[in-house]
Amino acid sequence: MGSATVVSKTISDFRNHCFEDGDKFRYAVIVPQSTLSGLDDTAEYEYVELSAPGAETDGTLAQIIAFSDDHDVAEFSTDEGRPWACIRTRLQREIGLDPEGGDDDENMSVVVRECDTETLDALNVHRVSAWEQEDRDITTEGLAGYISARDMDGADALERGDVCELINPKTGSRIQLPIETYDHKNRTDNTIRINGITRKLLRVDSKDEGEDNEVRLRILTDVEEAETTLERASKWLGRRFVDYSYSNFRVLPGYDRDEGRNVVRMNEDAMKGLGIEENDRVLLSWMRGTKKRRNVRCQSGWEEDTALEPETAPESSYGEEESLSVRIPSTERDNLNISVGDSIQIRRDMRYQAGKQVSLSAFGILGVIVGTGQLINMIFQRITLGYVVSAVTIVLVLSVLTVWLVMNPIRQQCRTPE
Structure with missing residues (x-):
């Protein structure tokens, strides 16, 4: 496996033209195109391991992204020609670096290593509605991606109901869904069937909608332990007495004023879909387990924010793209290890209600x-x-x-x- 050594810097060390739109908000390692090209078996938005030089433990897993075409490698590198990479401060700490320890390039060096993550690549996207199955919503949450039994059997670490990560290989956007098999006369290998909302969130098409109709499926090996008996009992009681609706939302950058305030923003129609009101608390979930869950307060966006509230909208825009978006400030995104463009599950807090x-x-x-x-x-x-x-x-x-x-x-x- 190939590797490269870069010097870790933060967003403020670069200029805006160095990034594609939204790249600087990603929880990833952003490197020059020449560095990415030097990793023969790794493409953009795939995963690499990041570690400090000489580290004996396994590296930290992160997506790798290239700077924009306007990025000048010579300008953003050390005197010895070692390229700079953009890595968010929280990710630097996870790697084992000390962002507050000064700008010593040697102490901020990071080794980027190629790694083998278990994936199913180039899965063709089909519509769920193209086939009929009485019990297709058989997962706990009723939302899943469906692949053929042969594809399921071909992945040793994958079992029915496992939560996996679907990635748009052109944008790096991610969503996590349970994966199931299906039985239909038109089933084919190397395909996945997902519903229209999921396709909108990932910005992918079905085979008869457009050309962007492939996704990559990553099998998660770092999913945390299952819920305890007490947690399951608490959830069971909550569903009977309070209940909740859930939905997946595409992550947009939060407002500067919301940094550190434990607040996310969505429009009124999205709140109605979740059964919440202004200032109610919601749970953001990226992966199973409490370490990838955040309890935050939900508020509406500014009236002039057309990403949440379009300038001209019908009386209700429920189900439209604006109602599928949530503004999450970087302080909350970093706690969840998510990036702008990812899709995260949100439901109301039953205890609060x-x-x-x-x-x-x-x-x-x-x-x-x-x-x-x-x-x-x-x-x-x-x-x-x-x-x-x-x-x-x-x-x-x-x-x-x-x-x-x-x-x-x-x-x-x-x-x-x-």
Whole structure:
């Protein structure tokens, strides 16, 4: 496997013309085209390993991107001719560098190594709607990519239901979906069937829509452990009492004013689809596991922000491209290891919704408890074991039923948006 050594710099060390539109916002290593060309078996937007020289541990996995054609290698390199690479500060720390330790080029050197990631390359995109299957939404979340059983069997590390990464090889945009097989007379190998929303998010076409109709599938080997029993129980109760809608959104750069404020922005129609209101909290999920999840507050965008709110829009633009976009500031993107152009899953925070609704109905719930106590006192003339057991049981049952009824409007919000 080939390798190259570069000197790590941050965005501020380069000029805007060095980047393609949006490249400087990526959580990746951006190198001169000559450096990328020197890695014979690696193309743009594929993954490489980044490590400090002499490091004994495995390198940090990241996408590799080339600077724009206007980038001048000679201008942005050391006196010895070693090229500079743009790497975000958080990624520098993951590699093992010390961004605050000064501009010593030797201390900021990074080795870029080619690596073998398990992928299925050049999968032709087909529409999900082109075939019929009664139980095609058989995954937990009901959203998946479908490949042939032969392609599934040809990948040793891939099993049905595994979450994999789909990548647009021309833009580097990514989305993570469960992968399933399907059985249909028109099934073919080296293809993947995904729905229209997923194709829009990745900006790919189906075979009969256009020429950009290929994706790369990367099998994730760094997915964290499954949910614990307590987490599964909490989620089960949350779905029964609060419930949630989820959707995938394409990541746009956040506003400068939102940096460090734990805030993301989307338009009103997108909020309705999630069953949330202004300033409600949502969960951003990039990979399974709590380390790739963020709890943030959701607010609407500025009126003049046509990327979220078009200048001329129908009464409701739900389902249009603007409603598939979310503005996430760099502080939150870095915590999730995502880039502008990626697509991330968002759902409302069930605990927040439950707390908000229960607090509004606290007096009603308290009235049920007090009324239940008075009813029990009428039935029992003195305190006995039967009195205690009956009182606790009845209060618990009625309290749970009351909370369930109180939460009904919240459950309906995420099921049938207006």
